[in-house]
Amino acid sequence: MILAATSLVYSIGTSLLQLVLLTLGAPVLLGVMDKLRARAEGRRGASVLQPLRDIRKLMSKQRLRAHFSSAVLPVAPIVLLVATVVAIAIAPLASTQPLLAPSADIYVIVYLLLTGSIALALAGLDAGTAFGGMGSSRAMTISALAEPALLVAVLALSIQAGTSNVPTIISRTLANPTMLSSPTRLLALVAILIVVIAETGRIPVDNPSTHLELTMIHEAMILEYSGADLGLVSIASAMRLGLLFALVANLFVPWGIATDTSIGGLAMGVVWLAVKTSVIGVGVSFMEVHRAKLRLFRVPELLAGGFVLSILAVVTGLVTR
Amino acid sequence: MNSSSYIAALEISGGAVLVFALLTLWRRDVKANVRMLRLQGVSLACVAGVLALHQHDLGLAVTAVLVLSVKGFVAPELLHRVVRRDPRSRETAPLVNVPASLVTAAALIVISYAVSTKIIALAPSPPTRLVPIGVATILVGYFMLVTRRRAVSQIIGLLLVDNGIALVTFLLTAGVPLIVELGASLDVLLVVVVLQVLLANMRERLGTTDLDQLRELRD
Numbered sequence: 264m265i266l267a268a269t270s271l272v273y274s275i276g277t278s279l280l281q282l283v284l285l286t287l288g289a290p291v292l293l294g295v296m297d298k299l300r301a302r303a304e305g306r307r308g309a310s311v312l313q314p315l316r317d318i319r320k321l322m323s324k325q326r327l328r329a330h331f332s333s334a335v336l337p338v339a340p341i342v343l344l345v346a347t348v349v350a351i352a353i354a355p356l357a358s359t360q361p362l363l364a365p366s367a368d369i370y371v372i373v374y375l376l377l378t379g380s381i382a383l384a385l386a387g388l389d390a391g392t393a394f395g396g397m398g399s400s401r402a403m404t405i406s407a408l409a410e411p412a413l414l415v416a417v418l419a420l421s422i423q424a425g426t427s428n429v430p431t432i433i434s435r436t437l438a439n440p441t442m443l444s445s446p447t448r449l450l451a452l453v454a455i456l457i458v459v460i461a462e463t464g465r466i467p468v469d470n471p472s473t474h475l476e477l478t479m480i481h482e483a484m485i486l487e488y489s490g491a492d493l494g495l496v497s498i499a500s501a502m503r504l505g506l507l508f509a510l511v512a513n514l515f516v517p518w519g520i521a522t523d524t525s526i527g528g529l530a531m532g533v534v535w536l537a538v539k540t541s542v543i544g545v546g547v548s549f550m551e552v553h554r555a556k557l558r559l560f561r562v563p564e565l566l567a568g569g570f571v572l573s574i575l576a577v578v579t580g581l582v583t584r
Numbered sequence: 585m586n587s588s589s590y591i592a593a594l595e596i597s598g599g600a601v602l603v604f605a606l607l608t609l610w611r612r613d614v615k616a617n618v619r620m621l622r623l624q625g626v627s628l629a630c631v632a633g634v635l636a637l638h639q640h641d642l643g644l645a646v647t648a649v650l651v652l653s654v655k656g657f658v659a660p661e662l663l664h665r666v667v668r669r670d671p672r673s674r675e676t677a678p679l680v681n682v683p684a685s686l687v688t689a690a691a692l693i694v695i696s697y698a699v700s701t702k703i704i705a706l707a708p709s710p711p712t713r714l715v716p717i718g719v720a721t722i723l724v725g726y727f728m729l730v731t732r733r734r735a736v737s738q739i740i741g742l743l744l745v746d747n748g749i750a751l752v753t754f755l756l757t758a759g760v761p762l763i764v765e766l767g768a769s770l771d772v773l774l775v776v777v778v779l780q781v782l783l784a785n786m787r788e789r790l791g792t793t794d795l796d797q798l799r800e801l802r803d
Contacts, residue, residue: 444592446599567683568610574690575602578697578720582704582713583595 270360273524278352278362284533285351286498289505290314292540296548297472303552314501321494329390329487336487339386340495343379347502350375356509357532358521359430369417369427372510376462376503380406383496387484394476398483405468405480405562409458412569416454419576420514422584423447429510433517443515445583450576452515457569459511461562463504466551468562478556505540508547512539590638591710597630598714601751602693605724605744609685612675617740618663625655628747632754635711643762651750654769659743659776666736666780670787677733677794685731689724696720703756711755718755721748733796735786739779746772 294311301308310316328336353367361367380402387399421427423442424435436442461468464481474482485496513520519535521528557565604624608617629652636644667674678685696719704712725744732738750768790797 441588441592444596446595449596450599450603564610564682564686567686568606571606571686571690571693572603574693575599575606575720578693578716579595579599581697582700582716583591583710 270524273529274360274362274364277358277360277521277529280529280533281354281356281361282348282351284357284536285502285505285509287315288537288540289501290318290498292505292508292544293501295541296544296551299545299548300552303549314497318494318498318501321497322491324490324494326490326492329392332390332487335385335389337492339382339389340488340492340499342382344495344499344502346375346379346382347499347506351502351506354506354510355430355433355513355520356506357536358529359434360521360524361430364430365428367429369421369429369432370414372429373413373417376507377406377410379499379503380462383484386487390487392487394483394486398480398486401480401559402484405461405566408563408566409461409569412454412566412573413458413462415570415577416451416458416573419447419451419573419580422577422580429514433513433520434522436514436517437520437522445579447576447580447583448515450572450579452511454569454573454576455511455514457565457572459507460547461566463500463507465547467554467557467565470556478559508540508543509536512536512543590634593634594631594638594710595714597627597634598717598751598755600624600627601631601747602717602721602724605721605748606686606689608740608744609689609724609728610682612678612682614667614674614676614734614736614740615664617676617737618660618667621663621740621743622656622660624744624747625657625660626652628750628754629656631751635754646762647765650765650769654773655743655747655750659773662776662780663736663739663743666783670736670783676737678737679731679733685727688727689720692723692727693720696723714755715752718748718752721745721751724748733794735779735783735795738795739776742775743772 291311291314293314294309297313298308298311326337350372353361353363354372355361355364355367384399384403384406387395387402389395417427420432423445424432426432426435442448460466464471469480470478471481473479476483481500485493488496513536516539519532519539521532601624604620604627608620608624611617611620629648632644632648632651635641636648680688693716697716700716700719703715706712722745725741725746725748728741728744729738730741732741746768
């Protein structure tokens with residue numbers, strides 16, 4: 264009874280810790296990525312805390328709503344934020360035992376994130392402006408193409424580990440590290456990285472720092488938002504990026520995550536999480552400096568490549584089982 | 585070499601052969617395709633090398649070196665020269681667009697898995713389990729052969745088929761006699777050389793290597 268109570272307290276503590284960590288850490292991660300990009304381009308760049316300051320500033324500003332917009336516009340950022348918060352609370356980021364770990368199925372996390380995307384796409388359509396609709400249609404096209412690649416890659420991971428529960432996949436991988444060097448895992452990693460890049464709107468797919476109407480996707484969708492609503496969307500997008508990077512890190516380099524219920528292990532888990540996520544962020548911003556954005560009509564080629572790699576991951580998973 | 589690292593090395597090098605085949609389908613740039621073909625030849629040689637190390641088979645080791653030199657260096661180098669001399673055919677002109685061909689490749693992979701399960705069931709062992717990957721490489725090569733217009737891309741498709749056949753041979757028979765492998769490798773080399781001459785002639789007379797335009801007889 265006491266044991267159950269302690270583990271419950273530990274789980275709640277872990278979930279809260281993960282939430283606080285990502286709420287504050289994800290914008291800093293974005294800041295670090297922007298800073299690296301600026302330095303590589305020969306600029307000084309803003310402080311790494313700039314995204315946090317921007318969000319704080321936006322939160323204190325007045326909301327402006329477009330004429331003829333419905334209730335979707337104010338509700339969408341809340342849906343996006345709540346879905347992301349729930350996903351972060353149940354995902355194994357710093358420890359394999361967050362709250363509701365048994366239900367932290369990989370499909371649940373994927374669909375929680377998708378719920379947020381759909382809310383945002385509806386919000387883009389809501390005000391009836393040309394840019395919003397264009398952004399939503401582009402974002403949904405890319406999501407629809409990324410979806411099969413992601414689900415099949417996730418299927419490959421679950422075939423290999425024998426379960427689709429993320430904490431169990433991670434602990435089984437820790438118990439049997441040869442799983443990491445198998446072609447199934449490597450191919451699934453490439454496919455998932457392509458999807459994560461597409462879903463977070465980073466460079467080969469979307470350029471987060473541009474407002475050029477011909478190319479923007481995410482920025483076009485949230486053009487109608489201002490003030491606190493824009494702040495909510497920004498923080499939720501940052502947390503989503505942090506969550507996806509952290510999940511990729513933990514699925515493919517699981518070492519360092521806390522598996523027992525000690526405070527020291529959890530502290531190490533937090534440190535390792537920060538290190539691994541920053542490494543992925545550095546890699547992504549390095550790629551952003553050296554790669555050009557793909558033409559929109561070439562994006563399906565990239566995602567089809569991800570899809571075929573994930574199919575290959577499933578087949579190799581089946582033959583080498 | 586202990587058993588688990590042997591299996592891991594075999595799986596990774598075998599998987600790399602198919603991944604490079606898919607990458608040739610993905611890239612439009614013919615130069616990049618030749619580079620992928622070279623890397624595929626190297627991974628094929630790795631498969632042979634890993635098998636040779638595991639079975640302590642000298643013949644297989646010699647085959648691995650042969651494959652590395654012919655498929656990893658000589659044949660791609662010859663193709664590279666062809667591409668360099670013909671700047672107009674730098675981009676492939678596929679009949680089927682890239683996303684559709686990648687989805688077809690996914691279907692071909694599933695088909696090759698479905699047809700190979702019975703072969704695997706005859707003698708399940710780590711090498712034979714990878715046979716679907718070889719079969720899929722052959723099918724992707726054939727697909728490339730029938731959907732590309734330029735002669736260079738078709739040669740690349742032919743070489744993909746050949747690499748796939750070689751992979752299946754290594755995995756199923758665990759070492760064909762050296763003389764057979766020697767004959768097959770030299771055959772491929774001969775094909776590439778003949779096609780190179782043929783291409784040079786075509787370009788000289790017709791000014792293009794687009795095979796779709798070869799429809800009428802000319803004096």
